[in-house]
Amino acid sequence: MTQKTAIATLGEFGLIDHLAEKITLTDKRSLKGIGDDAAVLDYQNCLALVTTDLLLEGIHFDLSYVPLKHLGYKAAVVNFSDIYAMNGRPKQITVSIGVSKRFGVEDLDELYGGLQLACSVYGVDIVGGDTSPSLTGLTISITCIGEGEKDKIVYRSGAKDTDLICVSGDLGAAYMGLQLLEREKQAFTGDADFTPDFGGKEYLLERQLKPEARKDVVQMLHEAGIVPTAMIDISDGLASELLHIARESAAGCRIYEERLPIDFQTAAMAGQFDMNLTTAALNGGEDYELLFTVPLGMHERIDAVKGVHIIGHITRPGLGAYMVGRDGGEVKLVAQGWRTT
């Protein structure tokens, strides 16, 4: 392993200069980026959307199997996903990091490399941030600003009785990827010559380590002339997110187990782990797919949008939130959230 360059050799201002020198502004809304007390942005002919995420080492990521470049990429993408979930487009991020002395300049270059790659793929500028020493590992806080049009912004609260419930892509794969990484980490602990066996499971790993935000789905909906009545991105699991829509929209919902979109690698892995596949699809988080509702009359139009699946429908408020099982029985949907450790 090559020697790392201690961050202290650069100092705070040297570090900011070092990180900033590779960062350029590309969007016309970014008037001034890093280098002053605040960034200056132009949101004069649209509305501004703002979202933020805090990522803490040991809680949100495990650097024993997550490469820093992937972590940077994912940290940016999960914020973009929130902006797309408003039917908007991400334009800028600020990035704050706290780093303990076990991290060197090369580590931060990796992390920023991932952040910048994500920004370049999605057309987003890094316009500011904060750097700080930390006593305890790595902290990443990202705030994303995006644009939206007043009559196109989609909230969680607009779902109406009989609306179709739709989801993009497939569910549960990121969760299975996490299980796989955790298993291999356990195995690795006992044997120094251990080589992880990831053959045929690349999709699961990619979903966990390098997720994408569904910019393409937002674009396809736009081209199809569809403005969803409600939308949210799936970060905590389908059940949790659907309950958010139901609650905010004061509505009930029914989804159908047989309609849940699941990749064959996810299914195979669940079998291997002897885990319930439906539970993984319902409660496994971090898929960053879009969950949204559209009026019943748009059935044909939404059917024609590639990669979007209709999984159920919105009901009157009194009817609760349930999944109809393959056997016809109803299972109440339950939210997942964190508990303090």
Next chain:
Amino acid sequence: MTQKTAIATLGEFGLIDHLAEKITLTDKRSLKGIGDDAAVLDYQNCLALVTTDLLLEGIHFDLSYVPLKHLGYKAAVVNFSDIYAMNGRPKQITVSIGVSKRFGVEDLDELYGGLQLACSVYGVDIVGGDTSPSLTGLTISITCIGEGEKDKIVYRSGAKDTDLICVSGDLGAAYMGLQLLEREKQAFTGDADFTPDFGGKEYLLERQLKPEARKDVVQMLHEAGIVPTAMIDISDGLASELLHIARESAAGCRIYEERLPIDFQTAAMAGQFDMNLTTAALNGGEDYELLFTVPLGMHERIDAVKGVHIIGHITRPGLGAYMVGRDGGEVKLVAQGWRTT
């Protein structure tokens, strides 16, 4: 001591509901706050300013002598200060917190109480955030969004040869307040019946524990028809901030030791601690005063602005950045920054 309510009893969504129920939106630019994937803001007839700060326990604050309510207040105010330093007005913040299980619901109520007090004093809305468990103490990440007019926004880069260098308020008091708190903490460690002696030093403590952002100065400059050529807030110390202005403006500067504004409590405390008073004023951080430059021709106008002091002038770039001492000798200004611990 009363029993704390474990955050786990509320769960993530319960906690968000609990914190959000006391939060209301007051500004017309805040269209949608907490409760969706992103906040929705209206910056259609001005520019948006964005700044962010990351505060980590053990690095930026010590909870053995900083009450959580004060911490919340200060965490918000330091962000407002960055927006004022652009000659703008803060309008919204997002607040992300990471909390270990040693914190209870009552602790977060204290922290948010301070945040909300600051927001109500400065007319700012809390529009979003993130909550997370943490393995290691308290993490606070705040992003502030503010408004500014295109021809009124002040950067660090506009200072010109012969411009007057001005500073609001007085310098070094927050640093002396920190020394005082640290000393009393040391003393306290040895004696359980110890009562800290803060008599006559209230100003120093207030400057450290409950700083204010200079909204009033920005307002007074506006009323006096003064748009500074360059401006920055003093968070890292006068010397560091002046060097930022000199570098960004490609200019030199001279300030005069005898002109540095220092409160008598700061001076008395420096004497008691046998510390160099000028060093405290130059390098002691966290005063959150405004440092700015105005054209020489505005001498009389700026002299009439209450609480603003002219401490020197900008020079041609080749002449470096120096303080002229009381003895007439020149001392080179040196920046302070963090080192990883």
